Amino acid sequence: MTQSQRDDAPLAPSLPRTLRSARIAVTAAYAAQGLGYAVIVTSLPALKARQEVGDDVVTILVLGVALTAALGSVIANAVAVRWGSRTALALGLIVQAIALPVIALPTEFPVFAGAFAVFGIGLGCVDAAAAMQGVAVQRAYGRHLLGGFFAAATAAAIAGALLVSGVALSAVGAGVALTCAAVIALAAALAGVRFFAREVPIDEVLPKAERAKLPRAGIWAFGLVILAVFVADSAVSTWSTVYLQDDLAALAWIAPLGYAVYQAVVLLTRLATDRLVPRLGRGRLVAIAASVSAVGCVIIALLPFPVAAIIGFALAGVSAGVLIPVTFGAAGELAPEHSDQVIARVNLFNYAGAILGAVVVGLLAEGPGLGIAFLLPAVALAAILFAVPRFRAMPTRAVAGVAPATSDDPSSR
Incomplete structure (x- = not known):
């Protein structure tokens, strides 16, 4: 075949x-x-x-x-x-x-x-x-x-x-x-x-008593990953240009480059993600992406120079590029018969993260400063590492129907 x-x-x-x-x-x-x-x-x-x-x-x-x-x-x-x-x-x-x-x-x-x-x-x-x-x-x-x-x-x-x-x-x-x-x-x-x-609606597949039996622990684990990613995404989207121009006195044409390189990295990593998952495994890829982006946010916070900040914004883009599609894919496989319900609930964490990233980082900017405020998304991204075992428990290859759990370590296959 x-x-x-x-x-x-x-x-x-x-x-x-x-x-x-x-x-x-x-x-x-x-x-x-x-x-x-x-x-x-x-x-x-x-x-x-x-x-x-x-x-x-x-x-x-x-x-x-x-x-x-x-x-x-x-x-x-x-x-x-x-x-x-x-x-x-x-x-x-x-x-x-x-x-x-x-x-x-x-x-x-x-x-x-x-x-x-x-x-x-x-x-x-x-x-x-x-x-x-x-x-x-x-x-x-x-x-x-x-x-x-x-x-x-x-x-x-x-x-x-x-x-x-x-x-x-x-x-x-x-x-x-x-x-x-x-x-x-x-x-x-x-x-x-x-x-x-075309899918058969859940109402037609499951009896009413079964519809509420959702994998709530998994929903919270993957939802908090999405929340952390959107804290970083919203912080960069809302404050990167302001930070470069107002705090670091970057030239007017340089200031938007922080967000531009961030989006470029998001695009490139999303294009690569589908090939990387089967090669590295979900858990390993999530750990790498979260670590790289957390380091990027630390660079933004601790190295107050335009070049360093732009590099930090680029590294931060890895999280949105990799973790969003990987997390939604894993969430959809938690309970395939409840896939739509699970995804809708995980998606709600998106908006909480977006609000936290935009609002809380802005509030911190009034106190310790906008640069230091990027330690918030750094901590949020680092916390994703606690969820890596959840991803390791998921199959690395998407399959039709209910897939059996497999090892996330490529060396074991």
Whole structure:
């Protein structure tokens, strides 16, 4: 049997085209998600000027998006249990496609703020449902694919930032970019209705008494890993440019490079993750990624020089690049019959981490300083090492159905 035959065998061997179509459709959903969020955050200066509001209001809006995204993840779980994750993913994309044009239009502030809240619901719904679909397709293929899916989101986020740059930082230009993102989200949803992976909803598979029997210890372990990663990700995303420009007096063109190299490393490591998991094993790869990124945050905190900080930001990108797809993949295999429910719950930790990274690091900046504040994500990332045994207990090869536990040490295979 050839490699391609093995890849397609787990899900309907007579319909390999259906499996490939599902993979393409899920990749498009990840790309639409990355593009939409990037367009939103990079358009904030222009939108702030149009609405004539200050940074404090923008901060509240961003916090509101994180909170409503958590609600969106809960909605994704409810929809997936009843109608399947493909329905939840299409719904989240459609909600975003509705909210983005409203944000783009010159409306009264209450309508503008409401559209942001609705966008957050769509964002959280897609976050959770895309991971559900990604795990389903990965399981069907019998090999790791989540790194590639998340890489598509990162690449699209870079494209979204360039799109906003290309149409200029103005309210009209931002509206054009937001409308483009809405059209792409809607197209991904409509294509997904036909091509997303088809699963039998949990309501149809398990009796009601069985639906609540979730692997709660595993959910908390993997959820706290996701929380730690997003503490670091949010800290770098929110404060890297500010730290380089205001605290380290870097030149204006150098200051954005911290975030640029961070995103570049995230993209490169996500592209490599699917190949690294079977070679190194989940546990070893998680330990390496967490350690490298923790060291990067320590460098940022203790070496107050622009070059050192940029190197630190680059190293910090390894955690988001590797740990997010690996952790969601492992979470989806905790209890395959409850995969959607588990992923929705693990995804909730995403937003808690994002808020902690942005808010707590900012508060620490007012005291000991912004550089030292990066010891917070360093400690959070180092704490991931306590969860490594959980990853070692998981199989390193994604398989169809329930996979038997295997050793995480490649030398034992």
